[in-house]
Amino acid sequence: MADLPPLREVIARHGLSASKALGQNFLFDEQLLDRIAAIPGDLAGRKVLEVGPGPGGLTRALLRAGAEVTAIEMDSRCLPALAELGEAFPGKLKVIQGDALKLDHAEIMGGEPFAVLSNLPYNVGTALFVRWLGGENWPPLWTSLTLMFQQEVAQRIAATPDNSAYGRLAVLAQWRSEAKMAMKVHRSAFTPPPKVMSAIVHVEPRDMPDGVSARVLERLTEAAFGQRRKMLRQSLKGVPGAVEALEQVGIDPQRRAETLSVGDFVALARVLSA
Numbered sequence: 095m096a097d098l099p100p101l102r103e104v105i106a107r108h109g110l111s112a113s114k115a116l117g118q119n120f121l122f123d124e125q126l127l128d129r130i131a132a133i134p135g136d137l138a139g140r141k142v143l144e145v146g147p148g149p150g151g152l153t154r155a156l157l158r159a160g161a162e163v164t165a166i167e168m169d170s171r172c173l174p175a176l177a178e179l180g181e182a183f184p185g186k187l188k189v190i191q192g193d194a195l196k197l198d199h200a201e202i203m204g205g206e207p208f209a210v211l212s213n214l215p216y217n218v219g220t221a222l223f224v225r226w227l228g229g230e231n232w233p234p235l236w237t238s239l240t241l242m243f244q245q246e247v248a249q250r251i252a253a254t255p256d257n258s259a260y261g262r263l264a265v266l267a268q269w270r271s272e273a274k275m276a277m278k279v280h281r282s283a284f285t286p287p288p289k290v291m292s293a294i295v296h297v298e299p300r301d302m303p304d305g306v307s308a309r310v311l312e313r314l315t316e317a318a319f320g321q322r323r324k325m326l327r328q329s330l331k332g333v334p335g336a337v338e339a340l341e342q343v344g345i346d347p348q349r350r351a352e353t354l355s356v357g358d359f360v361a362l363a364r365v366l367s368a
């Protein structure tokens with residue numbers, strides 16, 4: 095393996111000043127990057143999709159771990175630095191310039207299973223996350239998601255009922271996956287440092303409960319948490335059959351969404367999916 099120049103040098107040489115508009119906050123600490131790359135387990139010989147490699151800090155950690163990386167980067171200024179990295183790991187890095195929100199990830203990965211790792215741009219992070227977790231096809235082609243979020247968003251993803259962070263994101267992340275907070279990352283680890291703390295969430299798909307439509311579950315959680323301070327009999331009014339379903343599964347309609355377990359939402363969605 096070739097010796098790689100320090101990331102700060104790569105950035106200086108390619109004039110990669112961080113762009114606010116593109117949500118760029120770079121990580122330079124290679125030990126930290128190696129620890130992030132280790133979260134999904136042994137990556138040797140595995141396919142990895144990385145969104146937003148920027149100058150390639152996490153990318154080089156993934157390549158060092160033996161992964162075959164496909165990276166989607168929107169900022170064309172980063173391409174020469176990534177091309178250099180590709181030369182150091184021949185045949186192991188493919189870079190696609192584009193907007194990850196507009197691309198078909200399964201197609202890009204050749205229809206084969208892949209792990210997703212990303213220090214996501216905060217502005218597109220949640221949109222991509224919800225997309226990866228959605229859809230009727232399960233298990234998905236991705237085998238795990240290891241993603242950097244603002245700490246507050248990470249807490250919402252891993253939250254349990256009766257916690258103020260518990261809501262739509264927690265239910266979507268937990269009803270057919272296991273989601274955990276894998277690592278907190280201090281704001282000072284980034285250049286430039288963002289205003290808030292960050293954390294990495296790790297998600298792995300589990301079996302999908304029988305007889306539940308993802309679309310129905312998504313609609314239900316959206317309605318329930320759209321008016322989270324209201325009783326369910328009020329907040330679920332707009333979802334046909336939902337108030338009756340509460341009674342059927344034995345949930346008091348005077349309760350509020352944040353008191354229902356993920357299992358309660360699954361049970362409700364099952365009645366409505368029939």
Ligand SMILES: C[S@@+](CC[C@H](N)C(=O)[O-])C[C@H]1O[C@@H](n2cnc3c(N)ncnc32)[C@H](O)[C@@H]1O
Nearest residue numbers: 116119120121146147148168169193194213215
């Ligand atoms: C927070 S930076 C992280 C850079 C690098 N992975 C690191 O850890 O140092 C986010 C990166 O995502 C890129 N990006 C922003 N929006 C994107 C999008 N919609 N699709 C692909 N890449 C995007 C930015 O250009 C930037 O390089």
